[in-house]
Amino acid sequence: MGNEYYPFIDKIYRKLGINLHLYKENQMKRRLTSLRDKRGYTSFQSYYEALQSNEQLLEEFIDRLTINVTEFYRNPKRWDVLEKIVFPKLLQNSRTLNIWSAACSTGEEPYSIALMLTENFPQASYKIIATDLDEKALAKAKKGEYINRSLKDLPVHMKQKYFTKKGSLYLIDDSLKKNITFKKHDLLSDSYPKNVDLIVCRNVLIYFTDKAKKTIYEKFSESLSQNGVLFVGSTEQIFNPAQYRLKVLETFFYEKV
Numbered sequence: 001m002g003n004e005y006y007p008f009i010d011k012i013y014r015k016l017g018i019n020l021h022l023y024k025e026n027q028m029k030r031r032l033t034s035l036r037d038k039r040g041y042t043s044f045q046s047y048y049e050a051l052q053s054n055e056q057l058l059e060e061f062i063d064r065l066t067i068n069v070t071e072f073y074r075n076p077k078r079w080d081v082l083e084k085i086v087f088p089k090l091l092q093n094s095r096t097l098n099i100w101s102a103a104c105s106t107g108e109e110p111y112s113i114a115l116m117l118t119e120n121f122p123q124a125s126y127k128i129i130a131t132d133l134d135e136k137a138l139a140k141a142k143k144g145e146y147i148n149r150s151l152k153d154l155p156v157h158m159k160q161k162y163f164t165k166k167g168s169l170y171l172i173d174d175s176l177k178k179n180i181t182f183k184k185h186d187l188l189s190d191s192y193p194k195n196v197d198l199i200v201c202r203n204v205l206i207y208f209t210d211k212a213k214k215t216i217y218e219k220f221s222e223s224l225s226q227n228g229v230l231f232v233g234s235t236e237q238i239f240n241p242a243q244y245r246l247k248v249l250e251t252f253f254y255e256k257v
Helices: 002-016 025-038 044-053 055-065 076-093 108-120 135-143 156-162 210-223
Strands: 096-101 125-132 145-147 163-166 169-172 180-184 196-201 224-232 246-250 253-256
Touching: 002 044, 025 044, 025 055, 044 055, 055 135, 076 096, 076 108, 076 196, 076 224, 076 246, 076 253, 096 108, 108 125, 108 156, 108 180, 108 196, 125 135, 135 180, 156 163, 196 210, 210 224
Parallel strands: 096 125, 096 196, 125 180, 196 224
Antiparallel strands: 145 169, 163 169, 224 253, 246 253
């Protein structure tokens, strides 16, 4: 099967422009084999042929490549750092913030940032670019409809103030959507925004190879404005930030120097 996997991911690269060589092989192979087997294909060759002709199967495949596990204010202690240290520091230099929520999945993260700024820094103006590879996740993010579990870490008063309950769903207020632009973006192949004050990219880079991660950190550094901040996930500490012209601001937060 190992020999068959490489021609398969080469074809996927030619077809979709997604380079699976840059993802950790064991994790990706396991995920795709499980999906292939679940759909009743015994080889990657037969699975690829099916992907060529079956649009629904292809959409499911792309969906499986992306990892959509997120909720509002995920890891609340990190959001405390954002509120008490990072935003006050960034707002010393500018009243207008450019923020990039990279690999934003179904939108909980960029909306969490918008909630925090609106609630705690009403004098600040901001623009958030929220990007992901998965168009289905982005479509869901634009809708802004969430189940109760996604809101479990959100302070109760914010849930009441910024959401409307509709059946079993919670709809985010339109006032929080107006400063967020959702768009498709591939961290491995697309160009990065410039002069960004805060980049939030959490719990995604663990799926990439070390070489791909290094490239992404280099591009993130180029993307940041002077004294801009990169906020990463709890499994993604950068052990030598200086090589990317970054320094530790707080655990999981790095400042451009």
